[in-house]
Each structure stands twice: as structure tokens, then as C-alpha cells.
Amino acid sequence: MPEYVIVIxxxxxxxxxxxxxxxxxxxxxxxxxxxxxxxESGIDVALTKRFDVLSKMVDTVKGYTKHESETFExxxxxRQNMPDDMSVKQKEEFxxxxxxxxxxxxxxxxxxxxxxxxxVFTNLQRxxxxxxxxxxxxxxxxxxxxxxxxxxxxxxxxxxVAKQIHMEKQPFFEAEPSKRQDVKMSx
Amino acid sequence: MKRDxxxxxxRKSFAEIGVVAGILLMALFVLLSIVTEFMEFYxxxxxxxxxxxxxxxxxxxxxxxKFKQExxxxxxxxxxxxxxxxxxxxxxRVQGLHPNDVYMSEFIERADRYYSYDYLHxxxxxxxxxxxxVHLQRLEYRTYTDSKGNRKRKRQYVTxxxxxxxxxxxxxxxxxxxxxxxxxxxxxxxxYKKVELEYVDFNKKFKTFTTKEHTAFYILTxxxxxxxxxxxxxxxGNVGFSFIDNKLYFALHKNRSTFSLRPFRKIDERYxxxxxxxxxxxxxxxxxxxxxxxxxxxx
Numbered sequence: 001m002p003e004y005v006i007v008i009x010x011x012x013x014x015x016x017x018x019x020x021x022x023x024x025x026x027x028x029x030x031x032x033x034x035x036x037x038x039x040e041s042g043i044d045v046a047l048t049k050r051f052d053v054l055s056k057m058v059d060t061v062k063g064y065t066k067h068e069s070e071t072f073e074x075x076x077x078x079r080q081n082m083p084d085d086m087s088v089k090q091k092e093e094f095x096x097x098x099x100x101x102x103x104x105x106x107x108x109x110x111x112x113x114x115x116x117x118x119x120v121f122t123n124l125q126r127x128x129x130x131x132x133x134x135x136x137x138x139x140x141x142x143x144x145x146x147x148x149x150x151x152x153x154x155x156x157x158x159x160x161v162a163k164q165i166h167m168e169k170q171p172f173f174e175a176e177p178s179k180r181q182d183v184k185m186s187x
Numbered sequence: 188m189k190r191d192x193x194x195x196x197x198r199k200s201f202a203e204i205g206v207v208a209g210i211l212l213m214a215l216f217v218l219l220s221i222v223t224e225f226m227e228f229y230x231x232x233x234x235x236x237x238x239x240x241x242x243x244x245x246x247x248x249x250x251x252x253k254f255k256q257e258x259x260x261x262x263x264x265x266x267x268x269x270x271x272x273x274x275x276x277x278x279x280r281v282q283g284l285h286p287n288d289v290y291m292s293e294f295i296e297r298a299d300r301y302y303s304y305d306y307l308h309x310x311x312x313x314x315x316x317x318x319x320x321v322h323l324q325r326l327e328y329r330t331y332t333d334s335k336g337n338r339k340r341k342r343q344y345v346t347x348x349x350x351x352x353x354x355x356x357x358x359x360x361x362x363x364x365x366x367x368x369x370x371x372x373x374x375x376x377x378x379y380k381k382v383e384l385e386y387v388d389f390n391k392k393f394k395t396f397t398t399k400e401h402t403a404f405y406i407l408t409x410x411x412x413x414x415x416x417x418x419x420x421x422x423x424g425n426v427g428f429s430f431i432d433n434k435l436y437f438a439l440h441k442n443r444s445t446f447s448l449r450p451f452r453k454i455d456e457r458y459x460x461x462x463x464x465x466x467x468x469x470x471x472x473x474x475x476x477x478x479x480x481x482x483x484x485x486x
Contacts, residue, residue: 042401133359137404144385144404 032149036170038086039142042131043173045136047094051079054098056106064112072101073075088171095135102128109159139173146170190257196454198250207241251448255305259446259462263307266466270309274446277303277319278352288312289321289352292429293375294366298323300344310434311470312479316355318469319446322436323348327421348424350440353469357435358478363399366404367415367428370440386412392419406430414475421468437472 021036058072075097082090109116109125150169153162162168213236216229255274263272278288279301286301302322309316324344334338366458369392373379379396382403389412397403407415419426425440443449445465452458469471473479 013423039400045348109287130359132410134401134405137401140385141404147385148383 014082021109022161022164026165029149029152029158029162029165029167032145032152033167036142036145036149038140040044040173042138043091043142046131046138047091047098050095050098050128050131050135053124053131054101054105056125057121057128058101060118060124061105061108061112063114063120064108064115071104088173092174121164146172190259192454192456192459195250195254195258198246198253199448202243202246202250205239205246206304206450207243209236209239209241209243209307240441241256242428247448247450254448254454255446262462263333263466264309266463267307267309267311270307272446273306274304276306278321279303287316288354289438290374292375292427293364293377293428294371294429294436295321295323295348295352295438296325298347299326300324305444307338309420311473314473314478315360316353316469316473318351318353320446321348321352321438322346322444323349325329334430348438348440349442349444350438351403351445353435353437353439353472355435355437355473355476355478357430357433359372359406360433361402361405361430363397363402365398365430365450366396366401367430368396369393369419369426370424371427371438384412389416392416402430411476414477415418417475418472423461435476435478 044051055072055076065094078097079094082094086094109121153167153169206372213231216233216236219226219229219232252274255272259274260272264270278286286303286381289295289303290297300323303319305320323366324346327343327345329341329343330338353420364375364377364379366379373396376397379398380398382395382400383390384395384403386409389407393415395403395407397418415428422439422441427438429436446462448454
């Protein structure tokens, strides 16, 4: 094989290596972004479930107190004014509003022992605890994926690829300081 | 009939003395045969030695069987609600159980030789559990060169698991399967994916595999991961957990049988305390892992 052909092959390979690396890194980042999106949709599902169970609970306590129903109706109206694809910040806000309703409901239950003894309500309380666990799981999964993506975006040399494809650091789904601990349920 | 510990200890001592005396007689026979001219009397020594070893071993086995059936059975049922200890039974085909009860954990390798015994089941804080000692061996071929320089192949059974396998009812309903493994790997046709949780030390200690990422995060809450770390700390390097079909499988490799008598270890209060500790470990599992916190399942 003539020498110049070997030189051309070497140059071609040397040029190809960064191209292949760029493509592989880009695909890796995009895959991570997809995982973040999937995890975010998990949060949506959990928030919706929580909203549904909460609305059933509010219906059950309607006969006992008006205040909680009114608070919840405000949440419903707020949600209706929000777009379907809420931002992470809006989702945090939505969660915080539901936390407030739930905390109020817990107080109501404490004041009405009859309600506490009702099987339908007890089952709803179990459901809400489970939904809350699912929500926490989705939130943690989302944050774990965001953390992985963000650390890749800021690390050199992946940061070069991230800049080229306009991929930016994603926000975490933060629990409000008052809600960083599990929501306390009383039975 | 439950007798006191001294009864079993006395028989166990006789058995141990018999075996030791037999071994000494055999050693004497070999020594005399080498250093002096062979005499017929030596044969008597050998036969007597063999008989003592045989009788001693038999008596040891008999004592162990009686101790488990009479003493431990009643002792364990007193410690555990609805507790039943069946030494002859295990995760095998006797009385409706099956080796699959072990393999369903999806991380224990299928064995070429399978033994299971000392079955214990009961209820702790409302949580049903089953457990059994399991001894698994795989067939291996070893090549070696004999004294004439020929390469030969020898088959041998090698123990890869000797310990206890537990099943617990789990307090959450979940889709998919999760494996938390230390010295094992998934052994199933399911498509397991490795998942990294947010707890760095946990990821260093365990490899977590799941068929559904969300389920891994749902089951492995921060508190639950702490509890698994605690269980691991008490049994370093030897634990495996799986969460399948709303059950928790727990395998603990100990390289020994849990309830079997050990030679030259006295059957006394200290020995009994070690049995008590084994049961306490099950209680701690239920408590630490909050398996009794059944607030997620509807009545």
C-alpha cells in the first residue's frame, strides 16, 4: 500500500474519532433527557392520582365542614387555569397546595371521631398515603435522573457537546421546606 | 417430650468422646503399624476405632434429631406467634413446598445438589413469614496432573450457598420486581436493569436491579435503604433481597446450618441464647423494615 494512502487513512481515522465521540455523547445526553422527561411524567401521574383521591376525601368530609371544601375548590380553580404541561415550579406549587388541603383535612379528622371510624374514609386515607409514597418515589427518581444529567452537562468535555446541542441544566423538583419530611398522617 | 438441656448435652458429650477415642485408636493403629512389626492386636485397635467413630457419629446425629424435634420445636413455638418448627421439612417437595420457593427469589443460582431443612414459619407483628435452611452445591470439574504426569479430570460438588432463605409478606402492593444484591446477580428471564438510587453509600454496598425504575424508588425509600444497610452491617457481604409479587425474599449466606448442633459446643444457656438471637433477627427484620406498617393495603 502506498505511503500516502496510509497517511490519508490515519488522518481520516483521527478526524472520525471526535465525530464518533460527539455522536455517542450527544445520544447519551439525549437518552438521559428522555429519562428525565419520563420521570417528570411519572410525577404528573402521581400528582393527578393524589388530586383525585384528595377530591374524594373532600367530598366525604363535605358534610362535616365547609372550609376545607372551599379551600379545595380554590385549588381546583387554580389547576384549571394552569396549562396541561406545567413547569416543574408549577408542579411544586400544585403539590404544596394539595399538602395544605391535606393538612387541613387531617385537622378535621381529629375533631370528628365518627369520620375517623368510617371505613370509606379510612380506606381513602390509606390510598392517600400510598399515593404520597408514589409521588415521593417519582420525585426522587426525577431528581436522581436530573442530577445525573446535570453532572454530565457541567463535566468537561461533555459540556462542549451539551452546549452545541443547547442542552441546559434541569431544575430539581424540590419539596417545600415545611414538607421535606413525609406528610404526617394520623389514623 | 421436652427434656432439659443437660439430657442432650450428656448424650452429645458421649458421642464426642466416642468419636475422639475412635480417631485416637485409628491414629495409634497407623503409628504402631509404621514403627513396629504388624501384630493381630493392631487390627482389633482399628476395628474398635472404626466402631467408636461410627457409634459416636450415630449418637451425635440421634441427639441432634431429638434435640430439634423435642426441645427446639417447643422452644421456637413459644417464641413466635403461630410458630412451627419442622426440622425434616424445608423448601422441598415434602408437605407442599418446592425448591422454586428458593429460586423464585430470582437471584439464587440453580443447584446441582439441593438440600433444605429446618423449616420455620409463623407470624411476627401480623406479618407471615416462612424460612428454611438451604444448602446448594454446583458440580465442578477440576483438572489435575497425577504422579505419572497424566492430566485427569475430577468431578466435585462445591457449596455456593449455605444459609437461610426467608419469605415475608410485604406491606406494599407494587408492579414489577426489584433485586437488591450484594454477592449475587439476577437469575431470571425477566429484563432487569441496573438502577442507581440517590443514596451513594447504598449504591456502593448493593447493586439494585429492577424491571420498573419507579418501583425501585417506591420500595426503596430512604428509611428502607438505611434499614437494609443495617441488616447488611450485621451480616456483611452475605445478604440478598428481592421484592417480587408483593413478597420480600431474603437470603442470608452463613456457611453453616442455623439450628444444627456444633461439635464441642456445649448445649447450654449460651447456646440457647444464640438460637434466641436467630429469632430476634427475624423480629428485627420486620421491625427495621417496617413490614408491619401495613397502611398501604386496603382491608
